Amino acid sequence: MTEHPTETATRPFGWTVHGDGRSIRPGGVVRPHERLSWPRTLGVGVQHVVAMFGATFTVPLITGFPPATTLFFSGLGTLIFLLITRNRVPSYLGSSFAFIAPVLAAKAGGDIAPALGGIVVAGALLAAVGLVVQAVGSRWIDALMPPVVTGAIVALIGLNLAPTAWHGGGEGGVRAQPVIAVLTLAAILLATVVFRGFLGRLSILLGVAVGWLVAALTSGLDPVATRRLADARWVGLPDFTAPTFSWHAIALIAPVVLVLMAENAGHVKAVAAMTGRNLDPEMGRAFLGDGLATAFAGAGGGSGTTTYAENIGVMAATRVYSTAAYWVAGAAAVLLGLSPKFGALIQTVPAGVLGGATTVLYGLIAVLGARIWIENRVDFHDPVNLMTAAVAVIIGAADYTLSAGDLSFNGIALGSAAAIVVYHVMRLVVRLREGRTAADG
Template identity: 60%
Template sequence: MTVWSVHGDGRRLRDGEVVAPNERLSWPLTIGLGVQHVAAMFSATVVVPLATGFPVTTTLLFSGLGTLLFLVITRNRIPAYLGSSFAFIAPLQAAAGETPAAKLGGVLVGGLLLMGVGVAVKALGVRLLESVMPPVVTGAVVVIIGLKLTPDAADSFGKQPLIAVVTLGVVLGCTLVPRGLLSRVSILVGVLAGWLTAVLTGGIDPDKLDRLGAAGWVGLPQIQSPEFRPSVILLVIPVVLVLVAENVGHVKAVAAITGRNVDGTVGDALIANGLSTSLAGAGGGSGTTTYAENIGVMAISRVHSTATYVVAALVAVLLSLSPKFGALIDTVPAGVLGGASLLLYGMIGLIGVRIWQQNAVDFADPVNLTVVAVAVAAGVGDLELTLGGMTVDGIGWGCLAVVAGHPLLRWLHRGGEFTGGIRPRG
């Protein structure tokens, strides 16, 4: 495990200064930045259990525990948060006639398969993945994930435009105008400003406020046991490929942001995410994945310290024990989420473009051009097809198209000038 060293005096940062993953600021600042990561991941993390019928507090519990496992297994080298994976929504909704326990069994098996991929990568080397997932592919996956989510942000933005404009305006103002700490916690400040605006303008659902008053302060999350049914497991298996693509894409995005080569930890990241997903499936939570939202926050704040993610994970675990806080977060209106997410999701897409630029991906190469064009169009256009009773959405088809299509077309076109879409250096 990496031991954190204090960055400077730990109390202040100069403009443009970056805090490395193995560094931390003073604990008060680190805690504040960790809370910002909680604010970034919370809305997306609770959407998945709401859509699949799993308990929200249980999912939050395993999200925090999974993040701690991830940081330990990757030896604190990859700053990332593990939240609920949207890839599980389609197959679990397709298994609507099955019991919650059977759905959990599918999640658990999906996690085990992801761990198996991680073990293979560790044993055979990261080149096993790089051969089918070069920068042109990982960049496309990040672009698809970021831009596919933007319509959801725009939809939420349109529901409460005034609140959304205030939220986004405060985030942009804190990020670009002031100097110092305020720019580092711009997302959190923007969310608070938007929420206060909603309170003053009556933009919060009264029923949610009533539930907030009635909720208890302390309560244990609901734990459930899984059962295994082949019909559900077969629906979940394709999710593993999406999770692999997401994890590799996010690891590449983290490498691009931090300026560090973390290819040697890809296998560990896959194992950790698989273990986290299996643990969630064994106890009643949704499957997990590394979160693009938190990568976006890290890009804005330029604080890459894994200590902030430890804080976020511990806060998530504590919050899972408080129904009152869960009800409070549920009062955050759509306009606040839309205003903050519009910026974060757009930045995620541009991180994928940055991966292409840094690796000199050549889009004059017809293989790169055609595969990425189809994949991004399918992903961002939200291509949705049903095969054998299973509905796969745009992210799924986009990731499958670029991950499977690139090596196939490269093999058919192997007489081309470049390998893997990267122009030879020197």
């Protein structure tokens, strides 16, 4: 791919108007440095908000983080990302599912502050990686985490989270309200096949809405949560929480940086393929932007962020890659985060609804790992690839845990490390063996 000259080369925060804001060719591509007329840009921006909505809110509902605060930092993080990448990488930063399991493990007696400290450290590490990539290039990322490794890491996250869909980290999930959970799951599956286009992409959100309505009609809503909804103000600051730092929480959460690296690299390459541009020079800035966004979120009480595949789907459907639409989406998320009433509404979502939705979401994460293997044609006749995936996935799915004093490493951290170590050690042994065989010959 060749780099096309863009307006951003001289005016990083300005856009040319596609079609002069009036006439748009059917199917015409709107590139990152272009924008539609502002009314149309607002419409596309709102679509991006809706697309990220279901997944972004699921994470704080599971982890116990304030939903409004998470949404606020999600929008703020998106704006930071756009600034750092100089409007060249269209992306929305939503809540990362990779943080769920380590955050649940790191919460001490329900206190989210230690988990927030771990999120800050993970963000700082990703930002540091971004600076290194910007200085020396991104090829070493591909060498460190080839597709067999990244696929295994993504798959083991979904499998590691699977039990949470059943028990919700306690007495929640499908086990708490099985009928509502099944109805929610059925609504999601039906919405996926009944609706086409954009509505089909909102199947999770539609299923959650159906489950919520069923729970409301059958007295399945938490009365405490509904009272909070009635008492909540329409406008106000979200609940900010300062982080605390402990080695235990940091050890659990910091390895998530490996997942964030894989997700960001995949996002940049996907956008590059869709827009026909070489975005490898922006890889470091993407890491830096998401790292800073994650660190800011952890510093104030929000969930860690990552680039969102849901919004890639919107871009693919609309062929509008304008970063102006993402500025609209980020600003809208910040404004919604400033409504305590809105955050209280999200907290009324019942345990059974979450159980049904996460049954799908966690399964999709696991299958996405397999999709990475398939799309990159990973050769599982190669015993190195086969053993790498086998060992890492089981360590993550069984949630192997290693404790050493105050430090504790759970299945996601150990599985991610195992994927990298097993692959490179076995590959090194193969090369040494082949070199010795060649020398003997």
